Amino acid sequence: MDKRLKVLVLSGGCSAEHEVSLNSAKSVVEALDKEKYEVIAVIISPEGEWSLAHKSSSLAPVAGQVVTPSLNRMPRGLLLLANESKRGFEPFIQGIDLVFPVLHGPYGEDGTIQGFCEIADLPYVGAGVLASAVGMDKGYMKIILREAGLPVVDFLTFKLTEWRASSLQIAEEIEKSLGYPVFVKPAALGSSIGISKANARQELVDAVAEAGLYQEKILVEKAIDCRELECGVLGDEEPEASVLAEIIPGHEFYDYETKYSDELVNIHIPASLPATITGEVQRLSIKAFKAIGASGMARVDFFLENGTNKIYLNEINTIPGFTATSVYPKLWEASGIPYSRLLDRLIELAIERHKKKAHYRTQRT
Ligand SMILES: Nc1ncnc2c1ncn2[C@@H]1O[C@H](COP(=O)(O)OP(=O)(O)O)[C@@H](O)[C@H]1O
Ligand SMILES: [Mg+2]
Known part of the structure; x- marks a missing residue:
């Protein structure tokens, strides 16, 4: 019997970051240790249709393999149903052990898919419903960070x-x-x-x-005249901070083109900074992670104001970019955790969190 953990990697999604998600998920699928995990890759189309994906060089929907997710809490799990067989829908893939949402933006990073996993009682990588939603809405995020005493821009x-x-x-x-x-x-x-x-x-x-x-x-x-710094956070109740990255965009700011074209951006890891600033950014990153109630992972981004050296927290991302050359995995690699170990750790954290939750009563006894 296959003892490997059945991991469902979800990517694509109904957001303007659909393409970015596919790139991230392709790297995740490639790097997941196949001795430990049976990987099932699903792409959600921009219209919301779920399809099984090829796991080869490019992550693309397999023709004719549209699946419909069906949720059950009892018996536990998310089923993928094959569509429209003669007898109607029928189970196609069962016994998924864990979901790895590699979805950026709305309908994926914002608590919606996380809620779906909660309903199915499945462990999933990364932040829960509330932290995902807070991390997605920059307005509420900044209100909560400010309330926790973190420095945010007006x-x-x-x-x-x-x-x-x-x-x-x-x-x-x-x-x-x-x-x-x-x-x-x-x-x-x-x-x-x-x-x-x-x-x-x-x-x-x-x-x-x-x-x-x-x-x-x-x-x-x-607008702040600044240098841009990023810090990785990994863990759950006692999260750790990575070394820092400095982002030097070739354009006036770190826009879409500079984010996804290596020639237009310089990324220095670790960032060359006085130890006091590095330490402070790491401390603020962990504080922000706890303030929004994040779990598993987050990348926390900062502005270091030119002239004053004042630190501002720009944002916290609960599903950071995840290609092998994205900043979050690179930060952990530079901090001693290579990419596929990072994925193992995120999966362990998801399972631990799910187990912890199961200790609590769901009914009055
Ligand atoms: N207040 C600001 N001052 C200076 N630059 C900013 C400010 N807000 C955003 N930027 C620039 O725009 C980029 C994207 O903004 P951000 O709020 O991080 O959005 P996203 O969630 O799309 O990454 C930042 O990385 C930075 O280059
Ligand atoms: Mg940003």
């Missing part, structure tokens, strides 16, 4: 409907309380999609229109 949020009704007042409020330049972002996305920098009123209007293509909720924050 910001405000509004809905597009409010903007349409009173753009003049909102623009004046932004100019009064933040001042140009500002960054304008869809509140809950990633990979810099929909983000732009505005230096004056017309650019602000254009930037809101751009961010508003993706989402209803917009976040505007003060």
